[in-house]
Amino acid sequence: MEEYKKINAILYMKENGESVIKLEFVDIIEVNLSKNEQSGLKKAFSKMLENALKEKFVFEFTCNENYKNQLIIDVAKCYIDELNIELEKLYSEESFKEIYKE
Amino acid sequence: MKTGTKSKPSSTGFLEYATNKLKLYKNIIEIKNNIQDRIFCTQTWLGKLEEKKDVYIETRYRMLSKESVTAEFKCNITLLRHFKNIIEKIENNLFDVELYDNIAELRDEKFNDINTLWNFIGVSKYCVIKKKDEKFEQYEPSKGEETMLILHERLNENKDIYILDEPEKSLGNSYINDVIVPIINNLASMKKTVIIATHNANIAVRTLPYTSVYKEYNGEYLTFIGNPFIDQLINIEDKEDVRNWKEVSLKCLEGGELAFDERGEIYGRI
Numbered sequence: 001m002e003e004y005k006k007i008n009a010i011l012y013m014k015e016n017g018e019s020v021i022k023l024e025f026v027d028i029i030e031v032n033l034s035k036n037e038q039s040g041l042k043k044a045f046s047k048m049l050e051n052a053l054k055e056k057f058v059f060e061f062t063c064n065e066n067y068k069n070q071l072i073i074d075v076a077k078c079y080i081d082e083l084n085i086e087l088e089k090l091y092s093e094e095s096f097k098e099i100y101k102e
Numbered sequence: 103m104k105t106g107t108k109s110k111p112s113s114t115g116f117l118e119y120a121t122n123k124l125k126l127y128k129n130i131i132e133i134k135n136n137i138q139d140r141i142f143c144t145q146t147w148l149g150k151l152e153e154k155k156d157v158y159i160e161t162r163y164r165m166l167s168k169e170s171v172t173a174e175f176k177c178n179i180t181l182l183r184h185f186k187n188i189i190e191k192i193e194n195n196l197f198d199v200e201l202y203d204n205i206a207e208l209r210d211e212k213f214n215d216i217n218t219l220w221n222f223i224g225v226s227k228y229c230v231i232k233k234k235d236e237k238f239e240q241y242e243p244s245k246g247e248e249t250m251l252i253l254h255e256r257l258n259e260n261k262d263i264y265i266l267d268e269p270e271k272s273l274g275n276s277y278i279n280d281v282i283v284p285i286i287n288n289l290a291s292m293k294k295t296v297i298i299a300t301h302n303a304n305i306a307v308r309t310l311p312y313t314s315v316y317k318e319y320n321g322e323y324l325t326f327i328g329n330p331f332i333d334q335l336i337n338i339e340d341k342e343d344v345r346n347w348k349e350v351s352l353k354c355l356e357g358g359e360l361a362f363d364e365r366g367e368i369y370g371r372i
Contacts, residue, residue, distance in 0.1 A: 039199075041115075042119070043199065045115075045116050045119045045120065046123070046197045046198075047197065048116065048120075049119075049120045049123055049124075049197065050196075050197040052120075079114060082113065082114050083114050083116055086113060086114060086116045086117035086120075087116070089117050090116075090117055090120050090121070093121060093124070095121060095124040095125060095128060096120075096121075096124060098128070099124060099127065099128070
């Protein structure tokens, strides 16, 4: 099975109490779990795709040790797992392979 | 699932987002490749000038480029350049938030008429001649040469009837003699009908017309019909009014018998 680069996806709580997943690419991307904000998510997806086209990766979920909300931890982990499944599906798409080769 | 509870989403939406974006990228690259600078030329033989110079019409199909000019396009060239510019922006901004503004720009109604690749193909036509190295070189025919080429082209078309109005205009006598008269004679031998209005002796006489129509102004216009074989021209309104074909031809086409004889004597002395 192909080995992919591991990118940390760290769940932590901001000082204002918002739960955020930090995706540690060269340019860090933050997905705010406390806001229902489509544009932020689109931007995150866009940067994920841009990075995937440079080098295939999957996320490795970790949680900041101070973070205590178990429900959010479970949901975030589930979300990252689902993203990893979709990333792997994307890598097998012909359209991705064509552009990735370039 | 219990009634009134929310189900877990079946996906994050990332895969759908990414595949749609890749599809968009692929389409944009395809459009960009299709409208990139490219030139294609075809040559159609137009005719022969004196000194056996073959002239062709070159049709140049050129994709919109920096060198393109308005006259080549049916669409507004500024709009086409704007459209092309947006396509480039979409490619460059694929991962930026401006992408959606760029796509929205393309949907502007001012671009409604740009709906096929043909919009981006500029077409121009001009004359070329073949050089010794078989390459084509642009050539600007003179007025006389234009007449020669048009006449040559028309006479080489396969028609039943040809109508020529003063074909001698802007043409040298040698070209009329060497090129036009033989073509007309050849058409006549192929049973084609050739109707010519002319003041040129070579055309009017040396083609030996089956029918000559002569108009004379004598306060009013009189019309005579005849031919060189019966050597007569007969007034269509008065059968008794008959002219001699040779005399009329000498007068109208050669400047009269005296002028004709004098030219003969001068040429005879050379």
